[in-house]
Amino acid sequence: MFKFDMANNNVKNDVLSGITVALALVPEAVAFAFVAGVEPMVGLYAAFMMGLITSAIGGRPGMISGATGAMAVVMVALVAMHGVQYLFAAVVLAGLLQILAGVFRLGKFIRLVPYPVMLGFVNGLAIVIFLAQLGQFKVFDTSGLQVWMTGEVLYLMLGLTALTMAIIVFLPKLTKAVPSSLAAIIVVTGLVHGLDLEARTVIDFVRDMLPEEEKATATLAGELPSFSIPMVPFTLETLYIILPTAIILSLVGLIESLLTLTLIDEMTNTRGRGNKECIGQGVANTVNGFFGGMGGCAMIGQSMININSGGRGRLSGITAAIVLLGFILFASQLIEMIPLAALVGVMFMVVIGTFEWASFKIIRGVNKEDAFVLFLVTFVTVIADLAIAVIVGVIVSALVFAWKHATHISAKSYTDKDDWKVYELDGPLFFGSVTHFKEIFDPENDPTDVVIDFNESQIWDSSGIDALDTLADKYEAAGKKLHIRHISPECRKLLRKASKFVEINVNEDPRYYVASDELG
Template sequence: MFNLITGNQSNVKNDMLSGVTVALALVPEAVAFAFVAGVEPMVGLYAAFMMGLLTSIFGGRPGMISGATGATAVVMVSLVAENGVQYLFAAVILAGLLQILAGIFKLGKFIRMVPHPVMLGFVNGLAIVIMLAQFGQFMVKNTAGEFEWMSGQMLYIMLGLIALTMAICHFLPKLTTAVPAGLVAIITVTLLVVGLDLDARSVIDYVRDMLPAEKAADASLEGSLPSFAIPMVPFNLETLKIILPYSLVIAAIGLIESLLTLSLIDEITDTRGRGNKECVGQGIANTVNGFFGGMGGCAMIGQSMININNGGRGRLSGITAALVLLGFILFAADFIEMIPLAALVGIMFMVVLGTFEWSSFRIIRKVPMSDAIIIVLVSSVTVVFDLAIAVIVGVIVSALVFAWKHAQHIHAETSIDENGYKVYELRGPLFFGSVSHFKEIFDPVNDPEHVVIEFQRSRISDHSGIEALDSLAEKYLAQNKKLHIRHLSPECRQLLKRAGDICEVNVMEDPKYHVVSDQLG
């Protein structure tokens, strides 16, 4: 019902137009998260520019958008409050270096081991978080300086403009995909508000509401180029003790959210990003942030979905978004300040509709009870606490369930087919824990000339399984016997060195799944 994806092919026009749309959507998010972290709005905008630009250039997932995020901002609050913004910059640099090390030591591959129920819970939980975050745009500051809900004409105009934005985003792609529907919606709603002089809250109104009264009148999103500066903190063990705990959490949360977003985009676009390279890209971006006055961040699922929905597939989309955002800050602050919040809220609501896995309602009664519980658990923890805790809880529960269900080792049912071939029909996953028993199943010396290994009811989960299959193929070849391997995924066939040429390919029946491997990381 809410399939908003406009296509899977990357081209320059789509990337650039989608990048402009993303740049507009980045502004209120960057400002909001800067206030969450307790820093000036420009620190958030600089972070959005640098994270978006550098991860698009050096990261491992074309089309994914990074910037200042709430997941990392909430970690920074106490550090800024207790020690000041310079310690935040130092912590972001250290977090970036830790992320680079994670990429160098190829830790990004382990995101492939996050179970599908955890991914469903992550996606649904983040969709709910994005939706709840938009309700903050319905709050206004009264004369007493307190926030209250919109009411009366202002509320009706807000709701009407949101509905118009969502209608344009939904129906325009059915007529044409020449331009991103989100960009058309923002321009249309902005011109309507300006032309009819409607009482609608704009981006600058939101910024002024968030600032103290003495600063609100002079509020502006106009700025200059970020400049290099070494954080003004003592370079000693005491400083390291202060920033290290925050850096570890920022690095971990940033990588978890980035790599899960990478996996989500992989699934949507039927392509594969490189997790280890993304770790390095995120680390470079955060390190540069600390030296140029940004608050750092990670991948943003909302803006990434906007980009994908509008046809942005290549690195150029993220680069364009970052450069356009910088252009707004330097030359066109007045334009972004006048954009109605309703247009951006409407676009984010469409992101929620497109991100939430509505099929989970349909399958919840069909999947095993353990999977259903994990989906609900991860979604709930994401909303109540944060993403990192939710994913860790989900992975732990899934691991316990897996250990319980797969306490028995891998096994095979053997038979002789109509051609006289001996068929080993494997049952259970082939991974590091089942490799030794896998090797004991086969008898290369006494088996007939032709042997079939059937993976239709099994799958290879990691590189240990690949090596075990390669080793088995070598044993059969040494006996001058023909081994036939059926129903492997394309990635498995790609990784096999000795057994790759003896895999039988069936495009219609062969499964597609990812393998935990450094070679594809």
């Protein structure tokens, strides 16, 4: 991961970076609003409120939140079937669930996401961002169908995109006084309008999304969002309608936000606060529902723009939100005139900076299981969504871990001076290794006294406890005495049948806990 010098964290960098982010927020907020089936202003309000609140009270300074595609796709069915007011109610409930996640300190579990899953998440999102930008290279033909650009229109789009990327790459070599992304947007916008080039702008993008009768009056101008309780019946039937969507929204939002937080932690060599971020995201979504926004979560693309432009503190996100609101209220014409090519160029640079190119080298050095998980998470992120990809990745990683450790349990056996057979176990005893554990012993042919020594082994879960109880039954049925040494007091507490065979040595017996509801 890239490292950044935190000494450059200052007001100027945060403010200029925030302005850059505000410009990049507009087209995505509008696009995701259309994906969810709501008005563009609902997406812009969401970008403003999510950005302001999470930057002010969240757990990761420098991270940008707003309306996102991952959450927008979850909203489509609810909006289509019940209307936007039910969406607002669902967003409020999702926010409350996220607040509870923070209060109960569930944010720490994101640290359990394996490294290959994290790499797959980063690479998958980079590909998703790239594919999303390709949509800007399409136009509507006379029949109303979207087709790829051709001829001079395409060449102009490619040229302006390349110019934007070149400015972002080479300007920092000359000066770092202004974020290169902001400078690129300003230069390309001035060039397009100064030379009167026929380039598509943000307002063209908005008009393409609207019905024909609304195109002429399309604008991104708006008013301050106002407080309003969602107009839905306060009944159990309403709860039944919105609860499934609210749960999915809360999970998707937290997973994407906490993984983005972890990524920024690594990039900036700092540590965000996961539980505080859960509460910040929850408060922001709750406020969204009451002020007519579609909610959202952390945005990896805009967060990367912010970090790469020098934004480190809370002021960068707050500036982005306030500038965005300022554009909506007072200067919508300025954002409407920005060429889409400039924003596409900025996002292409985000893709290049976000994709973990080193993963290709890492794959050569890691085992094939980790490589499989990395590619799996990347693939699922692209074809499905982030939440499903991360859940699949964690489950597969856990199964791979269990499979690899299933045969790690072994035993050295010998006969001591009293003619007792001693089995010295080595390796974990858990659900994955139970079958191999049972194959180690021979109750029929073993001598009268048998010792199982757990000095180099541990019982990890209730499956291991049950396997030990079952083995004790077999030795007792064969008329033989089993001696169990060096297990923890917690294991002795959970053993039902084998507990009478445990030899207690207070000084030598270990102390560790077993995954069991009884001890929970």
